[in-house]
Amino acid sequence: MKKKNIAILGSTGSIGTQALEVVREHSDKFKITVLTAQNNADLLILQAIEFLPIAVVITNEQHYQKVKTQLANYEIQVFSGTDCLAEVMQFPETDIVLTAMVGISGLIPTLAAIDAGKDIALANKETLVVAGELVTCRAKAKGVKIVPVDSEHSAIYQCLIGEEQGFIEKIILTASGGPFRGKTRNELSKITKVEALKHPNWVMGAKITIDSATLMNKGLEVIEAKWLFDISAKNIEVVVHPQSIVHSMVQFIDGSVKAQMGIPDMKLPIQYALAFPNRISSKAPRLDFTKYPNLTFDTADVQTFRNLALCYEAIERGGSMPCVLNAANEIVVAAFLQDQTGFLEMTDVIEHCMNRTNFVQNPNSKDFLEIDLETRILASEALKQFS
Numbered sequence: 001m002k003k004k005n006i007a008i009l010g011s012t013g014s015i016g017t018q019a020l021e022v023v024r025e026h027s028d029k030f031k032i033t034v035l036t037a038q039n040n041a042d043l044l045i046l047q048a049i050e051f052l053p054i055a056v057v058i059t060n061e062q063h064y065q066k067v068k069t070q071l072a073n074y075e076i077q078v079f080s081g082t083d084c085l086a087e088v089m090q091f092p093e094t095d096i097v098l099t100a101m102v103g104i105s106g107l108i109p110t111l112a113a114i115d116a117g118k119d120i121a122l123a124n125k126e127t128l129v130v131a132g133e134l135v136t137c138r139a140k141a142k143g144v145k146i147v148p149v150d151s152e153h154s155a156i157y158q159c160l161i162g163e164e165q166g167f168i169e170k171i172i173l174t175a176s177g178g179p180f181r182g183k184t185r186n187e188l189s190k191i192t193k194v195e196a197l198k199h200p201n202w203v204m205g206a207k208i209t210i211d212s213a214t215l216m217n218k219g220l221e222v223i224e225a226k227w228l229f230d231i232s233a234k235n236i237e238v239v240v241h242p243q244s245i246v247h248s249m250v251q252f253i254d255g256s257v258k259a260q261m262g263i264p265d266m267k268l269p270i271q272y273a274l275a276f277p278n279r280i281s282s283k284a285p286r287l288d289f290t291k292y293p294n295l296t297f298d299t300a301d302v303q304t305f306r307n308l309a310l311c312y313e314a315i316e317r318g319g320s321m322p323c324v325l326n327a328a329n330e331i332v333v334a335a336f337l338q339d340q341t342g343f344l345e346m347t348d349v350i351e352h353c354m355n356r357t358n359f360v361q362n363p364n365s366k367d368f369l370e371i372d373l374e375t376r377i378l379a380s381e382a383l384k385q386f387s
Contacts, residue, residue: 001278005093007034007118009085009109010100012043014205015123015149015270019098020047022271026280033094036085036101039063045070052076054091057084059105086112096274098149099124102207103330104323104372107131111365114144121273123149125224126330130323131368132227146228147273152221153228154269155247155260160229163252171231172249172257173221174241175300176200178213181242185304191343193336200242204266210333214346215300219311223322226315233315238308240298245287263287306347310354320360320371327375328353335383348386353378 006023010016016035023030032051037044041063048056048071055077058067064080071078079088082105089097089112097113098121099106106124111134113120120139122128127135139146148154152173160168179198180188196213197206204212211217222236247269249259262268265284272279302309307329314325332346341349353375360367 001029003029003031005031005033005095007094007097009036011035011047012037012040013100015100018267019270022267033091034088041067048076055088057088085109089113090116094118096121104130114138114142117142119145121149122146125220126326128224128227129220129326136227147276148228149269149273151269152248154272156250158260159250159258167252169251169253170235170237171225172237172239174246174248175218175238176244177240177242180213188343193339206337207333214307215305216307216329219308222311223315233312238300240300243292243295245292245295310350320363323368323371324354324357324375327372328379331376331379341383345386349379349382352382
């Protein structure tokens with residue numbers, strides 16, 4: 001395959017660091033052009049010295065001078081501030097942009113990359129959760145491919161290669177069930193941050209690990225799948241699969257089902273997205289079916305884990321509602337990680353915000369940012385009431 005030039009939005013996070021492992025293993029196939037980080041200046045500096053990109057961006061301007069000084073002897077441009085993210089996405093040298101930032105902060109630079117005609121390896125699910133219609137329409141107009149990095153959406157993407165859209169009956173997203181599968185609401189009321197951060201199968205960042213424990217992550221994936229695969233949420237089913245071997249499935253109109261399987265390793269879908277449409281070798285351990293004699297599936301418990309039901313409600317209401325849901329969730333997860341609210345109270349605050357924010361039927365990019373800010377303020381105030 002022709003060598004690809006990659007920009008990584010969020011290179012110091014979990015997805016970003018694993019993506020750089022893939023690049024390190026396949027330096028003959030990938031070259032880094034841009035690296036960005038919010039606060040982790042020390043790691044960004046080390047990454048920049050190793051991979052020698054054209055530019056780095058540290059969005060927290062307090063760290064700018066440190067990064068600038070440490071990279072002074074290298075031919076690397078150093079930028080600071082969030083406004084520069086959109087600017088560096090337009091570098092002509094870049095072929096594909098890996099969006100690995102957390103939250104709505106990835107929306108504007110992703111749109112800038114699409115406008116510049118860059119293909120997107122999408123790990124920032126909030127971009128599609130908040131503004132799915134806007135992003136997918138823009139990508140279609142620009143002829144840009146969006147290849148998902150989430151293991152579930154990567155699985156669906158792979159299952160649909162060579163299939164016609166009209167042949168799809170439903171998409172089946174698998175969920176591990178997180179660390180609290182089978183627990184009652186009374187048991188969940190006593191859950192601590194330390195317990196919630198212990199995911200049974202996947203190694204992920206703190207925010208997405210909490211989202212997995214509450215099943216919010218799976219709900220966000222339902223919304224993301226709607227836009228990625230142009231399918232109604234009514235045709236997206238969630239099943240609990242504790243072993244995390246079947247990453248997701250597609251059922252077709254003739255009743256047949258395709259499943260994509262593999263060990264739980266995020267580097268595999270990252271590598272697939274970066275190399276697409278090629279497949280390249282990997283040193284990852286191979287799936288040994290004899291070690292998994294029982295693959296089980298169960299219905300998701302939306303009564304106990306109400307976040308999943310709220311996500312279906314948000315996509316049904318449409319408009320600005322998924323943006324409200326996402327913003328409120330980011331606030332409550334941050335509060336939970338700081339021991340400022342309880343596990344169940346997170347859902348209460350999200351539902352409160354969905355019932356009290358101003359609804360916009362057809363929001364634009366400016367509206368999304370305003371709604372996001374309004375919801376964050378409301379959620380912060382609601383935390384005092386529900387905690």
